[in-house]
Structure formats: structure tokens, C-alpha cells
Amino acid sequence: MTHALVLGDNINTDLLHPPRFFAADPEAAAQGFLAGLPPELARQFSPGDILVGGRNFGCGSSREAYIRAFRAAGVACVIAHSFSRIFYRNIINAGIPAACHPTLYQQLPQGAAVQFDRTAWTLQRQETGQVIALEAPEAHLRGILDAGGLLAYLGLETSHALRC
Amino acid sequence: MAASTRLEALLTQRLGRSVRAGEVVEAPVDLVMAHDATLALLIADFERLGLSVWDRERVVVTCDHFTPPARIDWANLQKSVIAFTARHSLPGLRMYEGICHQLLLEDPRVTPQSLVVGADSHTTLVGAVGGFATGLGATDILACLARGRTWFRVPESIPIILTGTRKPWVMGRDLALTLLAHFGEEGASYQALELVDHTEDTLSMDSRAAICCMAPEMGAKAALFIPDAVTSAFLAERDHADPLIPDSPLYPYTNGESLQIDVDTVDSLIAQPHSPANIVPVRQAAGVRLDQVYLGSCAGGRLEDLAMAAAILRGRRVARGLKAIAVPSSVTVMRAAMARGYVQALLDAGVCISNPSCGACGGIDKGVLAHGDVALTTTTRNFQGRLGPPDSAVYLASTATCAASALTGYITPPDMVWEEAITREVDHDARLGAGR
Numbered sequence: 001m002t003h004a005l006v007l008g009d010n011i012n013t014d015l016l017h018p019p020r021f022f023a024a025d026p027e028a029a030a031q032g033f034l035a036g037l038p039p040e041l042a043r044q045f046s047p048g049d050i051l052v053g054g055r056n057f058g059c060g061s062s063r064e065a066y067i068r069a070f071r072a073a074g075v076a077c078v079i080a081h082s083f084s085r086i087f088y089r090n091i092i093n094a095g096i097p098a099a100c101h102p103t104l105y106q107q108l109p110q111g112a113a114v115q116f117d118r119t120a121w122t123l124q125r126q127e128t129g130q131v132i133a134l135e136a137p138e139a140h141l142r143g144i145l146d147a148g149g150l151l152a153y154l155g156l157e158t159s160h161a162l163r164c
Numbered sequence: 165m166a167a168s169t170r171l172e173a174l175l176t177q178r179l180g181r182s183v184r185a186g187e188v189v190e191a192p193v194d195l196v197m198a199h200d201a202t203l204a205l206l207i208a209d210f211e212r213l214g215l216s217v218w219d220r221e222r223v224v225v226t227c228d229h230f231t232p233p234a235r236i237d238w239a240n241l242q243k244s245v246i247a248f249t250a251r252h253s254l255p256g257l258r259m260y261e262g263i264c265h266q267l268l269l270e271d272p273r274v275t276p277q278s279l280v281v282g283a284d285s286h287t288t289l290v291g292a293v294g295g296f297a298t299g300l301g302a303t304d305i306l307a308c309l310a311r312g313r314t315w316f317r318v319p320e321s322i323p324i325i326l327t328g329t330r331k332p333w334v335m336g337r338d339l340a341l342t343l344l345a346h347f348g349e350e351g352a353s354y355q356a357l358e359l360v361d362h363t364e365d366t367l368s369m370d371s372r373a374a375i376c377c378m379a380p381e382m383g384a385k386a387a388l389f390i391p392d393a394v395t396s397a398f399l400a401e402r403d404h405a406d407p408l409i410p411d412s413p414l415y416p417y418t419n420g421e422s423l424q425i426d427v428d429t430v431d432s433l434i435a436q437p438h439s440p441a442n443i444v445p446v447r448q449a450a451g452v453r454l455d456q457v458y459l460g461s462c463a464g465g466r467l468e469d470l471a472m473a474a475a476i477l478r479g480r481r482v483a484r485g486l487k488a489i490a491v492p493s494s495v496t497v498m499r500a501a502m503a504r505g506y507v508q509a510l511l512d513a514g515v516c517i518s519n520p521s522c523g524a525c526g527g528i529d530k531g532v533l534a535h536g537d538v539a540l541t542t543t544t545r546n547f548q549g550r551l552g553p554p555d556s557a558v559y560l561a562s563t564a565t566c567a568a569s570a571l572t573g574y575i576t577p578p579d580m581v582w583e584e585a586i587t588r589e590v591d592h593d594a595r596l597g598a599g600r
Contacts, residue, residue, distance in 0.1 A: 014547040019527030056350035064302040090301035
């Protein structure tokens, strides 16, 4: 079972991945994953978990060092009230699902056990059995996700597994 | 049906069919920019996939983020970027010549008709001359390098009409902060700002660049100034040719809100830690003790900024123990600032002049903060940890506010140190074309 790390509004890229961890090497970049957040909060994330945020998630930098860190950390999906545009493009280009929900970040208890269904675009809570409908990306972006990322979608890459 | 925004008109012309806000379009781009920090992130994939660059002449690669590098790992990244430009025979490598967006502003290929994408959020700066410019991540830029085109959701545009007369110490940056106070960090999300300059003295191109640069901090996809006489004069001087200025009708702007700003009502503003939209009047933050004042970045550091700083600091000294740093935004800017004596005035005042580059703004080059430091800067962002450790704090303001505060070592409204002589010097500099 995966868990949700619940964050607030305006979670910017410097909180998600501080500049001092900037690196092209995935292992080096991975060191900075969530390193701008309080350590006791960041520690709760395990591979395969999901991130839940509020408004304007991912505002700030275009630098995809954070995408390397997200991949290395095994972020299964990000659900937010709304996304900042470059982050939104970047995460979908990387093949990591991003969905919207207006109030999930205010309702979901920290660390709640959840199951994300990327076909149905729903989130099921283990504790209550509740199935929460998510707002999926528009068709063109779902196409990129279904292909496994932008490079595969454009036919620049045929494999699903993008190397970082 | 006629276009209702300048961006619709620009994309309609480019694609040869009627384009409306809300559509997803794929459009050819004129220029693709990437810098040492972001190009480095796509090289391995680009080479592994065996791709080639779609048009070598339309790629601008800048070394500006690690300039020169202070860490071995970042020197290695820059080395890989330089090698990439050699392997692909890219003539557009700009080594240590300045900040990528400023170099685009100075590039004759960037016109009011241009569509420019860059691997950096602040690429929106380029809209100061009237075209469409936006930032993308490395993967999108990788695809652009290979294909020369990318997709956009055509944004709704928010018209912003500027009127009135500025106080002599109010700069473009103060107007950017005015917009940030209005929109907050996401109020312009996915939209474009289309600015119309009806102010009494008109804003210089440098001030326009400072405003367009800050658009992503409001969530905006792009910002542009409707081309006018200032645009024509800037392009004529830059290109030594008569510019092609498009007809700019009064677009009806049927989508989105509109905003009127009377600049008479604008005084110096400041963004408090840790959000560029946490705006108050400078006098409300006055008295905060500073460890560092930093003039530079793509949101400052242009000729107009250095002229303002020199006018305020000439014949005076910065506060004892203060780290005062000025970083011209390009070599062209620095040469002009030297020719006009601004660099000399800043050196005499005790300001450290660093080489044209992104400097401390990206948090990955010289000028970063120590634990507990409080800085006042003209940089783009003051997110927690942006310029140093999480317990450092950054305030953002105009060059005038930064220079005034450098004198006292405390946050200081510029009108408190203002003298008639400064107005005369700033006016004189403007007549000489500082900031045009």
C-alpha cells in the first residue's frame, strides 16, 4: 500500500529540490529530493508514495534536476489543487502522472494509505474504502503519459523506460 | 474573426490559420535557448537517442550559471555543455557573455514577431520587445532542439494598461512588484500579460524587461509589451536598421480580466521572505538589518539599474561590513557601464563588481548567503533556501531601494536618501540612452 505525503500551497521547486543539490547525475540529484521541506516531513516519503499538494504546485524553476530526483525517489503520482505550468509539463514529459483535485490536500490525513488508479484516475483510501475521482490531464497530455513520456510520444524514443 | 489578443494575432500569422485562446497548437519556434545548467540535463538523452539539431543557426547556448565554475562537479557540467556545442557545430555558444535572457534581448534575431523558447523560466523577459517567449523544461527543449517546434495551449491574455507619471525613484521592478501584489504567486497562471505603456515618460526597454522577467512568479506563461515608439527606438539602435514594427490595434481582449495601473500611485515596494508575492511598501520593512545587498540577475543588473545605483552611491560609501555586490547582466551592459563611469562610481563606493553572469540568483554561483544572513536583492525569487541555507532570508526590491539600503545597511526607502542631484543624474543618464 502506498501513502500520501500531504503538502500545502505554493510548494516551490526550491523546497522540492534546493539549488545546492543541482546535478545531472541522477544519484547526486536524488540527494536533494524534498530537501527544502522540514526533514521530519520529508522522511515520511517512501518509494511508490504519492505527493498531494495545494495551489500552484511546483512553482519556480524549470530545472529538471528535480525530475531526476522524483524518478529516483519513485514518486508514483502528484495530485494538487493546481500546478505551475513548467512543472506540470516537466512531470508529464517524464511520464509521471499528475492529477488535480481542489480539496484533497485539505481533507486527506498526513500519511493516509491510498491506492492511485492511473486508468480510472481515482484515488482509493484504504481506511475508509472511499474512491475519490481526480481530474485527469487533458487528452493530449494523457497521450504523452500513456506513451511513457514526451520522448516516446514524439517517437524520439521507442522504449517506455526513459533513462534519467 | 479578428484576433482578440496580440498573442492570438502572432500565432494566427505564424500558423496561417485563425488561432484562439484555449486551443492546443503545435508551432515552429524561431530560437531555442538553453544554458549551462539546463542543457546539461538533456545531453545524455539527446546523444543516446542519436538526435541531431534541427537548425544549428537557431540555437543559443549560454554559459552563465556557473560562470566561471566554483565547484568541480559544476565545472564538469559546463564542460559537457561546451563539448555538446562543439560536437553539433553550434555557432551560438555564448561563453561568459552574460545572462541568457539579456543576451536574447540584445540579439537582432529577437523581434516583435518572434517566438522564442528557453530552458529557463525567466525566458518571458524576451517579450519586452513584443513577441512570444516562454520557458520550458529540459525535456521539452530537447524535443525542440530536434524538431524546431513545440506545443502550446494558447493562453488567454490579461491586458494591463499603465498610465500616469512615475516618481523618479520608481523603476520597472516596482511595477513588477505591483503586479505581483495584485496577482499573487498564481493569479496569472497559464495566462499571458499584455502590457500597454501609456505612461507620461514611457518605460525604458530595461524596465520593460524587468517586468516581463517576473511574469513566471505570477504563474504567467508569457508577458509582452505592445510594440510602440520605445520598441522602435530600441530596435533601431540595437540593429542599426529600421525595425519592422507590427500594427498593434487595440485588441478587444474578450477573455480574462483587465488591469489599469496609475503609476502615480506606485511607490517603492519590497517582497518579504519567502515569497516574491509577499509585497509591502518599502517603508513598512524599513530598518531590517542587512548582511548583503545584491544588484544583478535577469530582473536587474541592466544599464538602467547600474545608472541608478551609481547615481545614488556616487561619492558615498556602502555600510561597513555589508557584502555589497553588483553583477552586470551582460558584457555589453558592463562595457557601457564602464564607458559611462558607473562601474567606477560603484567601485569607489565599496561595491564588489562581479563578472556578467547569473551570479547568486540561481543559488548555484558566487554570492550565496551564510546561515542566518538577511539579503536585499534585485534577483528573481526569494523562496526559502533559494540563495543559501534555509535559515537565510531574502527581500526583493528595485535597484534604487537596494542602493539606498546599501548606504545604510538597513532596508531604506530610496526617497530617504534622495537628492535633487540624483534626479538630474538619472534624467541625464536616460537622455544618454541608459536603459533604452
